[in-house]
Amino acid sequence: MKSKSRIFKNSFKIAMFASIAIFTLPAFADNVSLQDIQIALNQSDNTISTKNNSFGAYKTLENLTRKFGLDYKKSNGSKPITRKEAAIMLVNLVGKIEENNIKLNEVEKAKIEVIKEELSIETQALMRKVTGLESSVSELKGSVSKLAESDKKSFKFEYGKDYKIGGTLQAQYTGTINKDYSGYPNNFYFPLADITVEGKAHEYIGFLGRYNIGSSELSDIYVSTDVIPNHIVYVGQTRVPIGQEGAQSPATIETIDKAQISRNFGDTRDTGIKVRGNYDFVDYYLGMYNGDGANMLDDINGEVAFTGWTVLKPLYKTPELGELELGGGIYNGRFGNPGGAQVSNNIWGTYAGYRYGKYFIKGEYSLAKGYNATNGLKASGWYVHNSYMLNDKWQLVGRIDSFDPNRGIGKNRQSEYTVGVNYAPLDNFCVLVDFVHVDNQAAQNSERIGILTQVTF
Numbered sequence: 422m423k424s425k426s427r428i429f430k431n432s433f434k435i436a437m438f439a440s441i442a443i444f445t446l447p448a449f450a451d452n453v454s455l456q457d458i459q460i461a462l463n464q465s466d467n468t469i470s471t472k473n474n475s476f477g478a479y480k481t482l483e484n485l486t487r488k489f490g491l492d493y494k495k496s497n498g499s500k501p502i503t504r505k506e507a508a509i510m511l512v513n514l515v516g517k518i519e520e521n522n523i524k525l526n527e528v529e530k531a532k533i534e535v536i537k538e539e540l541s542i543e544t545q546a547l548m549r550k551v552t553g554l555e556s557s558v559s560e561l562k563g564s565v566s567k568l569a570e571s572d573k574k575s576f577k578f579e580y581g582k583d584y585k586i587g588g589t590l591q592a593q594y595t596g597t598i599n600k601d602y603s604g605y606p607n608n609f610y611f612p613l614a615d616i617t618v619e620g621k622a623h624e625y626i627g628f629l630g631r632y633n634i635g636s637s638e639l640s641d642i643y644v645s646t647d648v649i650p651n652h653i654v655y656v657g658q659t660r661v662p663i664g665q666e667g668a669q670s671p672a673t674i675e676t677i678d679k680a681q682i683s684r685n686f687g688d689t690r691d692t693g694i695k696v697r698g699n700y701d702f703v704d705y706y707l708g709m710y711n712g713d714g715a716n717m718l719d720d721i722n723g724e725v726a727f728t729g730w731t732v733l734k735p736l737y738k739t740p741e742l743g744e745l746e747l748g749g750g751i752y753n754g755r756f757g758n759p760g761g762a763q764v765s766n767n768i769w770g771t772y773a774g775y776r777y778g779k780y781f782i783k784g785e786y787s788l789a790k791g792y793n794a795t796n797g798l799k800a801s802g803w804y805v806h807n808s809y810m811l812n813d814k815w816q817l818v819g820r821i822d823s824f825d826p827n828r829g830i831g832k833n834r835q836s837e838y839t840v841g842v843n844y845a846p847l848d849n850f851c852v853l854v855d856f857v858h859v860d861n862q863a864a865q866n867s868e869r870i871g872i873l874t875q876v877t878f
Contacts, residue, residue: 481532482507486514489523490740508543511536521738584620589613589672591875598868605869611635612873613671638716640690655695658715662695662706662730663687663752665772665785675808675816676839677855677871681824682787682802686752686768690715691726701738705731712754712766724763726754732772743777766791779810792826799828816843818855833863849877 491513515533518525525533537544591613597605612635619629625648631641643657662668666679667687679688693710711717712726730750736742752768767790774783784805792800802824809817822837841855853873860866 482510482514482536485529485532486510488741489514489517491517504540504543508540511540512544517740521740523738523741582621584618586616586618587878588616589875589877591672591873593677593871593873595869595871598870599865605867613875615640617641640715651699653697653699655697658690658692659695659708661687661689661691661710661726661752662708662728662750663689663768664730664750664770664787665732665748665774665783668706668730672875672877675806675818675843675853676820676841677853677873678857680785680802680804680806680820680822681835681837682770682785682804685792685800685802685824685826686770686787686789692717693725702734703731704734705729706750710754724755726752726766728752730770743775746772746774746783748772764791764794764796781808782806800824800826801828814845816845817841818843835862836860851875 491510511533517523591611592609593612594609595605596607614634615631616634617629617631619627621627622644625646627645627647629641629643629645630639632638633640639658641657641659643655643659645653645655647653660668660670664683664687666674667683667689669679669683671679671688678684691710691712691714693708695706695708695710698705698707706729708728710726710728712724728750730748732746732748734744734746736745749769749771751770752766754766755763768787769789770785770787772783772785774781776782782805784803786801786803788799788801790797790799792798802822804820804822806820807818811817818839818841820837820839822839823834824836825834827833836859838858838860839855841853843851843853845851851874853871853875855871855873856868857871858866858868
C-alpha cells in the first residue's frame with residue numbers, strides 16, 4: 422500500500438556520520454557521501470561473522486530500537502539475527518539518537534555501552550570497509566574531473582533532466598445491497614486514470630503535467646521551485662489545500678471514498694500560486710487562486726480566493742511517543758457572473774492525527790458558509806478515521822463520517838459507517854474492500870460494498 426498510504430513505507434536511514442564520535446572510530450574524509458556508506462553497509466564482508474548468533478545483548482538492542490521509532494526488519498526472516506545485522510542496527514540507533522537529540526537516562530546509556538562493547542569487532546570491520554571506499558572514491562573523482570574537461574570540448578545540446586513518466590489506474594466495482602436506492606448504482610468504472618509527465622528544467626525549477634484520461638482534462642499543470650530553503654512554490658493549476666484529506670490525492674487515502682466533507686468542500690483544483698513550507702515542527706500551505714475551478718480562466722468576476730492550512734508536529738523530537746499532528750485552516754473566495762449575484766464561499770476546518778506503531782487515528786471538522794453556490798447556506802461535517810497494520814501487506818480500517826448539507830433545517834444529516842480491509846502484495850499494486858452503511862435522515866438508508874484495485878507506475 423506504499424502508493425495508497427505512507428504507513429506502508431518502511432524507512433531504513435543510515436546515520437553513520439552521527440555515530441563517529443560515539444564509536445570513537447576513524448573519521449571519514451570529506452569526499453565520502455552517505456550514499457557511499459550505505460553501499461558499503463549493504464555489501465557482504467568476509468571479516469564479519471555471518472553465523473546466526475543471538476548474542477546476549479540483542480534483546481536489549483531490539484527493545485531500544487523499537488522504543489526510539491526504528492522498525493528494523495531482519496533480512497533473514499524468522500532466523501536469529503546475525504552479528505552484522507545487529508551492528509547495522511546499532512549504528513542506525515545511535516544515529517537516530519544523535520540526529521534527534523534524544524536524551525537517554527543512565528540505564529539506557531549503560532545498556533548501549535554494553536552493546537557497543539559486544540559488537541566492537543563488527544563495527545570496526547564496517548569502518549575499515551568505508552575507509553577502503555574512501556580511496557576508491559578519491560580515484561574515481563580524479564577520473565571524473567578528467568572526463569569533465571574532455572566533455573567541455575565536445576558539442577552537445579540538452580534541456581532539463583530527471584524526466585519521468587508515470588500514472589495511476591484505479592478500477593472499481595460498487596454493489597448496492599438495497600436495490601431501490603439509486604445513490605450508488607451497481608456498476609464497474611474507473612474512478613482514476615491519469616498519466617503524469619514531470620522533470621526539472623533547471624536545478625531549482627521543476628515542472629509537472631497530469632492528464633486525466635477519464636475526464637479528458639488536465640488535472641495538474643504547474644512549474645515549481647525550491648530555491649527558497651524549506652519551501653516549494655507552485656505556479657499553475659494545483660490541488661487547493663482545503664482540509665487535510667481534501668487536499669490528498671485519492672491514490673494515497675486508506676478508504677475507497679474520501680469523507681463527505683472532503684468530497685464536498687475539498688478535492689478541487691484551481692489556477693494560481695501555492696507555497697508549501699516544511700519545518701521540523703510545522704508544515705503549512707498558503708495559496709492565492711482565481712477561485713473559478715479547474716481548467717477555467719478568470720473571466721467571470723475577477724475575484725481571487727485565498728487559502729491557508731497549517732499542521733503542527735509537537736512530538737517531532739520525541740518519536741518514541743508517536744507522531745502527533747494538530748492543524749487547521751481557512752478558505753475564502755467569491756464566484757458568480759459579472760453583474761450578477763456574487764456568492765461568498767468560506768470554509769473553516771480543524772484536524773488532528775496521531776500515529777503510534779501500527780495504529781493510526783485522525784479526525785476533521787469543517788464548516789462552510791456559501792455552500793452549494795448559495796449565499797449564506799451553511800453546511801458542516803466531521804469524521805473519525807482509524808487504521809491498523811496487521812503486517813506489511815494487510816491493513817484494517819474503520820471510519821465514522823457525518824455530513825449536514827443545510828444547517829438551517831433539521832433531519833437532513835447523512836452519516837456513513839465504513840469498515841474495510843486493504844491488501845498490498847506489491848509496492849505498486851493494492852486492493853481495497855469497503856463495506857459502508859449509510860444512515861440518511863432525508864432519504865432511504867442503504868448499504869454498499871466497494872472493491873477497488875489500484876496500479877501505479
